[in-house]
Amino acid sequence: MNAIPVTLAGATTLTRVSERLAADLAAILRQAVGERGHASLAVPGGTTPREFLTALGRCDLPWPQITVMPTDERDVAPDDMRSNERMIRECLPLASDGYAPLRADGRPLEDAAMELGNRLAPLLPLDAVVVGMGADTHIASLFPGDPRLGRNERGALPPVVPSYPAGLEPRLSLAPSPLAAARWKALLISGDEKRSALTAALETKDPVAHPVCLLFESGASPRVYWAE
Numbered sequence: 666m667n668a669i670p671v672t673l674a675g676a677t678t679l680t681r682v683s684e685r686l687a688a689d690l691a692a693i694l695r696q697a698v699g700e701r702g703h704a705s706l707a708v709p710g711g712t713t714p715r716e717f718l719t720a721l722g723r724c725d726l727p728w729p730q731i732t733v734m735p736t737d738e739r740d741v742a743p744d745d746m747r748s749n750e751r752m753i754r755e756c757l758p759l760a761s762d763g764y765a766p767l768r769a770d771g772r773p774l775e776d777a778a779m780e781l782g783n784r785l786a787p788l789l790p791l792d793a794v795v796v797g798m799g800a801d802t803h804i805a806s807l808f809p810g811d812p813r814l815g816r817n818e819r820g821a822l823p824p825v826v827p828s829y830p831a832g833l834e835p836r837l838s839l840a841p842s843p844l845a846a847a848r849w850k851a852l853l854i855s856g857d858e859k860r861s862a863l864t865a866a867l868e869t870k871d872p873v874a875h876p877v878c879l880l881f882e883s884g885a886s887p888r889v890y891w892a893e
């Protein structure tokens with residue numbers, strides 16, 4: 666198995682990796698606020714990031730100057746157990762206007778994606794993005810086999826796109842460009858299964874088959890925070 670450039674040495678539990686990621690990210694956010702007066706951040710949903718988000722929520726940060734959004738959102742109510750917004754709000758002491766939701770709120774997802782993309786445009790490029798990955802190598806809600814992820818196709822995508830993964834609820838997702846073009850990128854994964862999947866994916870360099878490849882294609886590669 667080829668070595669992935671994992672950022673950490675010695676910190677291997679999800680708790681320690683999460684704390685390290687939170688501390689590194691906090692420094693990036695402070696720097697962004699210092700330089701530009703504001704910071705924009707996208708964070709993942711799912712099960713892995715709760716400890717990281719909790720650790721970030723404990724950091725001494727200028728929250729009124731920070732806008733947080735999810736990398737993707739399931740089309741569920743914001744108080745649903747599967748809502749990424751719900752987890753993010755539970756973990757972070759956000760300012761009242763410090764959260765940029767990716768919610769359709771009953772609208773067709775295509776309409777919502779267009780409107781939310783226009784609203785997010787002034788925040789781009791994002792100062793920081795933390796991305797999770799499924800064992801199938803999906804990132805945000807960009808899933809394997811989606812032809813929109815091809816090199817010639819993705820340039821036409823707006824910043825937010827609808828996504829209809831088989832067997833799961835529909836979603837809204839940040840598109841490849843805002844994820845890949847962030848000023849600072851991190852990939853948070855846990856477990857040998859995902860590490861093996863990441864290693865195999867990077868060997869293919871195929872973002873349609875393995876969306877995680879999108880993060881490694883151009884510009885700086887993400888820092889990989891891997892927990893055993």
Ligand SMILES: O=C1O[C@H](COP(=O)(O)O)[C@@H](O)[C@H](O)[C@H]1O
Binds near residue numbers: 713739
């Ligand atoms: O559905 C999602 O899955 C991925 C991975 O989640 P995990 O539960 O395996 O950690 C996540 O990054 C994404 O934001 C989420 O909506």
